[in-house]
Amino acid sequence: MDTFTIAGKTFASRLIVGTGKYASPAVMVRAHEASGADMITVAVRRVNLDRTTESLLDYIDPSRYFLLPNTAGCYTADEAIRTARLGREVGLSNWVKLEVIGDEKTLFPDNEALLDATRVLVKEGFVVLPYTNDDPIACRKLEDAGAAAVMPLGAPIGSGLGIQNVNNIRIIREFARVPVIVDAGVGTASDASLAMELGADGVLMNTAIAGAQDPVAMAEAMKLAVRAGRLAYLAGRIPRKMYANASSPVEGLVGR
Amino acid sequence: MRIRLNGDPYEIAGPSTVAELLARLEIDARRVAVEHNLVVLKRDAFDRTAIADGDEIEIVNFVGGG
Numbered sequence: 001m002d003t004f005t006i007a008g009k010t011f012a013s014r015l016i017v018g019t020g021k022y023a024s025p026a027v028m029v030r031a032h033e034a035s036g037a038d039m040i041t042v043a044v045r046r047v048n049l050d051r052t053t054e055s056l057l058d059y060i061d062p063s064r065y066f067l068l069p070n071t072a073g074c075y076t077a078d079e080a081i082r083t084a085r086l087g088r089e090v091g092l093s094n095w096v097k098l099e100v101i102g103d104e105k106t107l108f109p110d111n112e113a114l115l116d117a118t119r120v121l122v123k124e125g126f127v128v129l130p131y132t133n134d135d136p137i138a139c140r141k142l143e144d145a146g147a148a149a150v151m152p153l154g155a156p157i158g159s160g161l162g163i164q165n166v167n168n169i170r171i172i173r174e175f176a177r178v179p180v181i182v183d184a185g186v187g188t189a190s191d192a193s194l195a196m197e198l199g200a201d202g203v204l205m206n207t208a209i210a211g212a213q214d215p216v217a218m219a220e221a222m223k224l225a226v227r228a229g230r231l232a233y234l235a236g237r238i239p240r241k242m243y244a245n246a247s248s249p250v251e252g253l254v255g256r
Numbered sequence: 257m258r259i260r261l262n263g264d265p266y267e268i269a270g271p272s273t274v275a276e277l278l279a280r281l282e283i284d285a286r287r288v289a290v291e292h293n294l295v296v297l298k299r300d301a302f303d304r305t306a307i308a309d310g311d312e313i314e315i316v317n318f319v320g321g322g
Binding site: 018019020021022028041042043044045046047049055056057067069070072082085086087088089090091157158184204205206207210 | 261262263281283284287288289290291294296297298299314315316317318319320321322
């Protein structure tokens with residue numbers, strides 16, 4: 001049985017999806033259904049005191065979806081730790097997608113601060129899923145610090161560039177003893193398949209679905225792509241060769 | 257009394273608790289987290305946490321994100 005388990009919790013789907021940037025809550029709900037995902041990321045922000053916006057939780061059934069709060073937008077370990085603690089109290093779960101951003105333009109992680117925040121939150125009993133660079137050494141340090149999974153980026157958040165450093169993702173998978181989730185950079189279904197074919201245990205995405213012209217159709221495409229990539233990984237691909245190797249018999253040809 | 261609520265000055269009739277503040281703001285306490293002077297409160301502490309003049313309160317909830 002091919003199961004996807006993080007910190008002792010097993011998920012049916014290896015696709016994790018976000019809740020940001022949707023044109024409407026109704027489209028988001030349908031995209032979530034089409035994605036087949038059972039883990040969904042959310043952000044933690046100040047409530048709108050004039051209550052002109054609807055609550056996200058009006059559209060997500062927490063008995064159906066496992067909510068993973070993130071610390072997006074945090075630029076220091078302290079901010080991320082504070083946000084993680086608040087997220088825990090909103091959702092009453094000790095899981096966090098830990099982000100400590102190092103730069104506004106690229107949204108690349110600040111791995112030093114990320115490591116500091118991981119150590120503190122692990123000590124406080126959090127299940128920490130850090131969003132990190134596609135750097136095998138950074139991933140190893142996070143794992144040693146107690147991260148429950150490592151989440152290397154495929155490309156910058158929201159860029160849709162696909163996996164830029166295929167070899168690093170492969171090396172990260174080979175090194176890691178915790179699940180590897182490719183987080184960020186997916187643009188289309190083949191990117192998700194590639195991540196899974198490289199051996200990733202899961203893929204996390206938001207913009208690729210929410211920003212597609214038809215988010216519901218793209219969500220289904222991603223569901224199938226993640227499944228296809230996983231099956232191909234488990235099946236074991238053929239080696240790459242320089243020249244052809246005929247599929248049909250070379251004997252018994254007519255007229256020879 | 258005057259507190260700081262989500263970064264902005266806010267007038268509140270004292271004495272008051274966090275639970276009373278949420279009720280006045282018509283906020284469902286089950287969907288938010290509250291930080292009181294940089295300490296994150298457990299939900300069951302809302303009705304016994306008194307707010308004093310000059311306190312800093314942050315009320316957060318889940319919004320869309322990736």
